[in-house]
Structure formats: C-alpha cells, structure tokens
Amino acid sequence: MDKEMIKSFIAKRVAQELHDGDVVNLGIGIPSLVPSFLPEGVHVFLQTENGILGAGKLTDENYDPMNVVNASGMPAALQDGGCYIDSAMSFGLIRGGHVDACILGGLEVDMHGNLSNWIIPGKRMPGMGGAMDLLVGTRRTIVAMEHTAKGKPKILKECKLPYTALDCVDIIITEMGVMDVTDEGIVLKEYNPEFTVEEIQAATDAPLIISPDLKKMEF
C-alpha cells in the first residue's frame, strides 16, 4: 500500500467504531478522512473545537471563509440542526463527557494508554491546542495513525516525548492492526493479513497481548 492507501485503510477501519448519533471530534490528518467511510445509516455530529456542533458539507453556496471555519482555520459549514457555540461551551462539551469519541493521531502511544502528540522539544512546537482537553474529557479516545514513523515504533513501553495526557487511549488503529489498550497492556484483536503477527510485534516496542479471539481486519 502506498501512503495514501494506508491512510484511507486506517480511516475506513476507524469509521466502523462509530455509532449512529455519536458526537465526534476529529483531529487533522487521517482522522479527517473518517467521515467519508461511515457505514450506511451511520450519521454522526462532528464537533470542532472552535465552535461548530454538527459540521456539514461545504458547498459553493455556504462557502463563507471569513465567518465559518473549522479548528484548522479552513472553510467549513454547518449541517441542518447544527449550531455555533463559544469556546467555553465547546470545551464544556468536551471535558464534560458530552462528546462520544475523539479520533486523533499520535507521535507516541504507550502500553499504559498514555499519549504524546503535541511537542517535540526544540524541533516541532505547535502547542497542545485542544488535545489535552479532548483526551481527558471525551468518552472514548481512538488513536488513528501509521504503525511506525520512518520504520521506528510509535507504540512504546513508555512514551519518551512530553505527555499530552495520561491513561487516556482506548483503542489504536493502524495499517497493521487494531489494538485495545487495557489495564493488562495492549491487546492485538485484529490484524491486517498483509502482515504476520510476528511482523506486527517487531514493529511495536510494547509487548502485544494476542487476543484469543484474534481475527483479520475486514471491511
């Protein structure tokens, strides 16, 4: 798979985690692709940190880049029944557990469910934005990312970079497999048959617990 195919593959599997009526916050990159792959009959409310509850489809008619943008500052739109809210309300929804899932990428995730994705000291320092609040407050955290970065594992025993939040990740979905983060560690429950379980473990620094119900990623 090339890079774009990997991204779509991950997004497609992530989409299966969502339920009809869920309120969902999407990070940039792979997570932003998820809505295109929602199964039939599944409609979600997309929340954006800057103040959209119920983001909709951007068209020539509703294009209003001075007044309606998403959390990346790019033109956005509202769906029917959606609304605009201020930043306190937006994060009240997030911290208060009113957002069912956040889907975001990670620089590093570890076997304790800790996530580091907001800073590489001295190199890349964009700031945490809303990520810390999202990880602490949303009901379920789905990490959607490539399994490795330039061949190096991103799923570690312990994060090395500064944490975004502790014990916050529920599930990790990569091009290699689907992993639940449990109190016992990281459980591989689905694998991409393009890889062997040994290959997946070799690309993962944290020890993988192989689920007795291990199955192929299918969709």
Next chain:
Amino acid sequence: MAKIITAEEAAKLIPSGSTVMFGGFVACGAAHDVIEAMENSDVENITGIMNDSAKQGGPDGSDYYGWAKLIHSGKMTGYIGSHMGTNPEASELWAAGKLKVDLVPQGSLAEMIRAGGMGLGGVITPTGVGTIVEDSPFTECKTTINGRDYLIMKPIRANVALISGEKVDKMGNVWYKGTTRNFSPLMAMAADLVIVEAVNLVEVGEIAPEDIVTPGILVDYIVVREKKEN
C-alpha cells in the same frame, strides 16, 4: 455608552507594553481593521492572549491574517495561547528567543479568561494533569477532589480586549456570525478596555434582544469595519 471611533483612534488607545486579548480562532472573528491600524501605529511590546498564532494567507487577501501581522512584525513580544501550528512563524520566533511564549490547553485558556471576567479565583480542571502544564506559571497547584486529580489554573485578565461582531448596534450590543464567536464573549468580560469592531453597525433594536450575545454595557468603543468585500 460605547463611543464610535476609527480604527486608528482605537489603535492609539492601546499603549505599548499592554496585554491584549484578541478574539478570533485562526483569526476568524478577529478585529481585522483595528489590528491593521495597530500594525501601522507606534505600538510595540504587546503581549497577546489568544487561542493560536493565526495564519499566513488570509481569506481577506492579506499576507498575514489577523494578529499574524503583529507576530511577523515583532510588535507582539509575548504570547499566551494554546496553539501555534497554523502559523509556525510564532514557534520559530519562540525557538529563536524573540517571542516569550506560554502555552496552556485550549479549554483551560477559555475557562481562565472566563474566570478572569466573571470574578472567579481560578479554574479547577483535570486537563493537564501529569503533563508539563503542571509546571506552567499559570498553574496555581494540583489538588484532589473526590479521588480525582485536578490542576487549579489561574484566572487571566488583560488591559484590552479586541473583538469583532457581524452586527453591533449603537449601544455596543453584539451578535456574532458563524464561528466568529469563539473566545470573544469571554474576552469581553475580562479586559479593562473593550473595543468591538462592527462588520455592520446597526440601530438599536435591529438585533433582537434574545439574540444579543455580548451586552453593550461591556463595550467601551466601537470601530466600524471599512473593508466589507468579504
């Protein structure tokens, strides 16, 4: 009652060395005319309190959108915000020691501004526990309530809040369009001097009372935006 002035007059009300809250999210909802007037004025050493570093290449045709102008020119020397990814020039200036930066989580920032404006002594939030936010000068301490750990974040106020509204009536009542609202209603409560830029200045009564988000009593000055082509 709010007084109507020009963008240039508004910029003169902002002394060098001030802390200024900029309403807007990636500068969507920023007071664009007043910021441009600041850029063309003698003001310097501004500490900005706002969500992010705005961006380069704005939908209004600007090279530097909103307060990205002040970051680029070096008029902004202090930065209290949550994110710099949309305009990496800010983090480059930070790395070069030319911009003093304090980053706090976005939801905490909103509540810290709200606390500053609403007479509260701080914000108790689970966000940032176990991270380097614990060491921030804006973090008072860590506490445990009902078995869960929280950080107590300090309230924030500013000398000036600079916001904009799609409709502003002559008493300063504000209605916001789309996602331009973001931090502005919170900031309007948390500054000694509040300047609102009106995309459209309307007569009192043209905004239904139920639709007024920021009451005019909070607003000191109104600037009418000149560039309306967008």
